[in-house]
Amino acid sequence: MESVGIVQTEYFKLDKPIELECSKSLSDIQVAYETYGKLNEKGDNAILICHALTADAHAAGYHTNEDKKPGWWDTMIGPNKAFDTNKFFVICSNVLGGCMGTTGPCSINPKTNKPYGHDFPVITVEDMVKVEYELIKHLNVKKLIAVGGSMGGMQAIEWSIRYSKYVKTVIIIAAAARLSAQGIAFNAVGRNAILSDPDFNNGDYYDKKHPESGLSIARMVGHITYLSETSMHKKFGRNFKLDKPNFDFGVDFQVESYLEHQGRIFVDRFDANSYLYITKAVDYYDPINKYGSLENAFSDTNARFLVISFDTDWLFSTKMAKEIVNALIKKNKNVSFIELSSPCGHDAFLIEYEKQTQVIKSFLKEDEKYYE
Amino acid sequence: MESVGIVQTEYFKLDKPIELECSKSLSDIQVAYETYGKLNEKGDNAILICHALTADAHAAGYHTNEDKKPGWWDTMIGPNKAFDTNKFFVICSNVLGGCMGTTGPCSINPKTNKPYGHDFPVITVEDMVKVEYELIKHLNVKKLIAVGGSMGGMQAIEWSIRYSKYVKTVIIIAAAARLSAQGIAFNAVGRNAILSDPDFNNGDYYDKKHPESGLSIARMVGHITYLSETSMHKKFGRNFKLDKPNFDFGVDFQVESYLEHQGRIFVDRFDANSYLYITKAVDYYDPINKYGSLENAFSDTNARFLVISFDTDWLFSTKMAKEIVNALIKKNKNVSFIELSSPCGHDAFLIEYEKQTQVIKSFLKEDEKYYE
Numbered sequence: 001m002e003s004v005g006i007v008q009t010e011y012f013k014l015d016k017p018i019e020l021e022c023s024k025s026l027s028d029i030q031v032a033y034e035t036y037g038k039l040n041e042k043g044d045n046a047i048l049i050c051h052a053l054t055a056d057a058h059a060a061g062y063h064t065n066e067d068k069k070p071g072w073w074d075t076m077i078g079p080n081k082a083f084d085t086n087k088f089f090v091i092c093s094n095v096l097g098g099c100m101g102t103t104g105p106c107s108i109n110p111k112t113n114k115p116y117g118h119d120f121p122v123i124t125v126e127d128m129v130k131v132e133y134e135l136i137k138h139l140n141v142k143k144l145i146a147v148g149g150s151m152g153g154m155q156a157i158e159w160s161i162r163y164s165k166y167v168k169t170v171i172i173i174a175a176a177a178r179l180s181a182q183g184i185a186f187n188a189v190g191r192n193a194i195l196s197d198p199d200f201n202n203g204d205y206y207d208k209k210h211p212e213s214g215l216s217i218a219r220m221v222g223h224i225t226y227l228s229e230t231s232m233h234k235k236f237g238r239n240f241k242l243d244k245p246n247f248d249f250g251v252d253f254q255v256e257s258y259l260e261h262q263g264r265i266f267v268d269r270f271d272a273n274s275y276l277y278i279t280k281a282v283d284y285y286d287p288i289n290k291y292g293s294l295e296n297a298f299s300d301t302n303a304r305f306l307v308i309s310f311d312t313d314w315l316f317s318t319k320m321a322k323e324i325v326n327a328l329i330k331k332n333k334n335v336s337f338i339e340l341s342s343p344c345g346h347d348a349f350l351i352e353y354e355k356q357t358q359v360i361k362s363f364l365k366e367d368e369k370y371y372e
Numbered sequence: 373m374e375s376v377g378i379v380q381t382e383y384f385k386l387d388k389p390i391e392l393e394c395s396k397s398l399s400d401i402q403v404a405y406e407t408y409g410k411l412n413e414k415g416d417n418a419i420l421i422c423h424a425l426t427a428d429a430h431a432a433g434y435h436t437n438e439d440k441k442p443g444w445w446d447t448m449i450g451p452n453k454a455f456d457t458n459k460f461f462v463i464c465s466n467v468l469g470g471c472m473g474t475t476g477p478c479s480i481n482p483k484t485n486k487p488y489g490h491d492f493p494v495i496t497v498e499d500m501v502k503v504e505y506e507l508i509k510h511l512n513v514k515k516l517i518a519v520g521g522s523m524g525g526m527q528a529i530e531w532s533i534r535y536s537k538y539v540k541t542v543i544i545i546a547a548a549a550r551l552s553a554q555g556i557a558f559n560a561v562g563r564n565a566i567l568s569d570p571d572f573n574n575g576d577y578y579d580k581k582h583p584e585s586g587l588s589i590a591r592m593v594g595h596i597t598y599l600s601e602t603s604m605h606k607k608f609g610r611n612f613k614l615d616k617p618n619f620d621f622g623v624d625f626q627v628e629s630y631l632e633h634q635g636r637i638f639v640d641r642f643d644a645n646s647y648l649y650i651t652k653a654v655d656y657y658d659p660i661n662k663y664g665s666l667e668n669a670f671s672d673t674n675a676r677f678l679v680i681s682f683d684t685d686w687l688f689s690t691k692m693a694k695e696i697v698n699a700l701i702k703k704n705k706n707v708s709f710i711e712l713s714s715p716c717g718h719d720a721f722l723i724e725y726e727k728q729t730q731v732i733k734s735f736l737k738e739d740e741k742y743y744e
Binding site for chain 2: 121122179181182186188192195196220229232233235237248249252256263276280284286
């Protein structure tokens with residue numbers, strides 16, 4: 001498959017503060033972003049890719065010729081791919097509160113010249129989208145296709161609600177309008193593990209040892225929810241790492257080895273405070289509560305919607321996807337829905353690129369027509 | 373409902389060491405147990421209740437008139453109840469490795485006069501059952517009905533395999549012949565939280581602060597798996613503890629408050645080392661691997677089996693229950709199966725006493741006939 005090739009992360013500084021949902025204000029915000037393809041003259045062929053919990057602006061291509069791995073959604077973004085960079089101007093930015101170039105708790109607080117830590121205000125999905133909107137205006141985009149999986153899907157929903165005139169098309173993948181009590185519970189356990197790590201130090205750990213064991217446990221819990229029971233069974237079954245039980249409390253089963261590995265590599269690339277802030281944003285997102293109903297929330301949008309769920313995704317289930325679809329139908333909006341079959345659970349949106357490509361390419365034909 | 377009244381926990385000391393599955397040997401084992409009802413002359417009206425992960429020998433009645441709560445399965449055990457103490461001699465003992473009176477890692481190691489800690493050998497479900505067998509012989513029981521929910525169901529299965537001549541009837545509730553990879557993964561996260569708590573101190577913490585935050589996190593993870601998504605939604609929904617978001621990282625949603633409470637009360641009653649040892653025993657239990665197939669494992673049994681599952685139990689699902697049932701059918705064994713409907717998830721076996729009573733009373737009529 002063709003790649004967008006060598007790309008680089010760019011940075012944009014907002015020239016004004018953002019009023020946050022928590023009623024605080026945040027200034028000096030920097031946004032890390034990448035773009036692939038070219039914006040047309042009308043500025044209406046843009047696709048904004050909203051990323052999930054722990055991803056970043058680097059969605060496609062390679063930063064250097066030596067990179068072993070491309071961006072996190074490279075299977076979906078590029079020439080002739082689902083998000084075809086020959087036709088569309090694709091943008092991906094790191095979310096507010098993140099730790100991959102956009103301002104977050106590990107950024108330097110200009111007032112103290114030290115990392116914010118827990119002086120960083122609690123942010124929401126709405127706040128993330130407000131910041132994305134400033135980037136989009138800065139890039140001279142006039143009309144937008146908003147796309148996202150998981151927490152990215154929540155951002156895409158928020159785009160369609162908050163900037164309804166701007167958004168002509170929305171693709172929501174493996175997402176929900178709001179998390180279930182169970183979803184909040186899993187996030188709460190992860191946060192609890194971080195908060196009770198003695199290295200956490202109230203979030204002020206940047207010049208010391210980081211709360212690695214807490215963050216690692218949080219990631220392990222997360223990973224269980226990203227896989228399906230079936231995919232875990234297929235991947236690991238009940239196999240031992242060393243063919244037989246150790247009769248001790250070290251890594252014994254292969255599935256333990258996998259989780260331990262996932263936890264360990266995560267602490268090298270992600271900030272524990274960002275994990276706290278971003279999971280909290282996901283927990284809080286609830287347009288149903290905010291607007292009285294999801295139908296009300298979608299009142300102003302005239303966008304076309306595509307909603308995709310995966311049959312083995314139990315974190316963001318088909319039932320939750322249908323809640324979005326039904327609200328749109330009740331409001332006579334233009335919505336397509338498909339449940340794709342995959343053993344991969346929630347992770348399917350990052351893995352099942354062929355099935356998604358088929359559906360998305362066909363759905364986006366309408367948009368290609370519009371600006372051609 | 374009538375109660376068995378005031379009861380007391382008794383203690384039995386094994387007069388010989390037990391050869392463990394890990395190939396070590398353990399001596400000076402004490403077993404805490406309670407009995408309700410009377411053993412008949414033939415010694416064949418006994419029911420052994422095998423408990424789940426964190427329960428104890430106190431299954432029914434009250435220890436004192438001041439007790440606010442009865443034993444953990446009091447709804448099921450007593451005069452005219454599912455396990456009718458007017459007819460049966462009901463026994464419940466704390467498992468090997470536990471912390472409620474039976475020898476476990478918090479017991480005094482006679483060789484050092486200090487608590488075993490991690491000098492305690494890694495035990496298995498098989499070892500638990502071997503110890504239960506010694507108790508049963510000591511009580512002069514000749515024929516047994518083995519009953520258990522969750523990990524107790526695993527013990528009941530092991531009874532039917534290991535002491536097939538002893539066991540005439542088996543009731544397996546909300547259980548599986550072995551844990552799924554996902555189940556192991558959840559246990560692994562809980563153990564990881566305990567092991568990485570700085571107060572854990574390699575299991576040698578009995579004269580110091582206990583690893584409370586680690587054990588509390590382990591319990592939180594457990595509780596998520598004991599409830600169904602539906603029951604969590606019904607119990608807590610997305611309600612805030614204080615009607616609105618706190619915009620901080622304290623307890624915010626009601627579901628967080630519930631988990632935090634469950635974690636906190638658990639550390640007062642349970643030992644972190646026992647949690648490690650017992651979850652490990654659950655992970656290891658696998659008669660399918662041991663005997664080549666579940667059919668093979670069940671070769672020698674002539675017991676009647678009743679298998680009960682709950683439709684919203686995703687930790688020990690109906691699919692897993694059917695694996696047991698199908699193996700018994702293939703071997704032409706006497707087996708009844710029912711999936712009960714309940715919103716309560718895995719916890720249903722502790723809650724849905726009316727539905728279980730109906731099924732179990734009817735099933736046990738056959739046994740009453742036998743010894744009448």
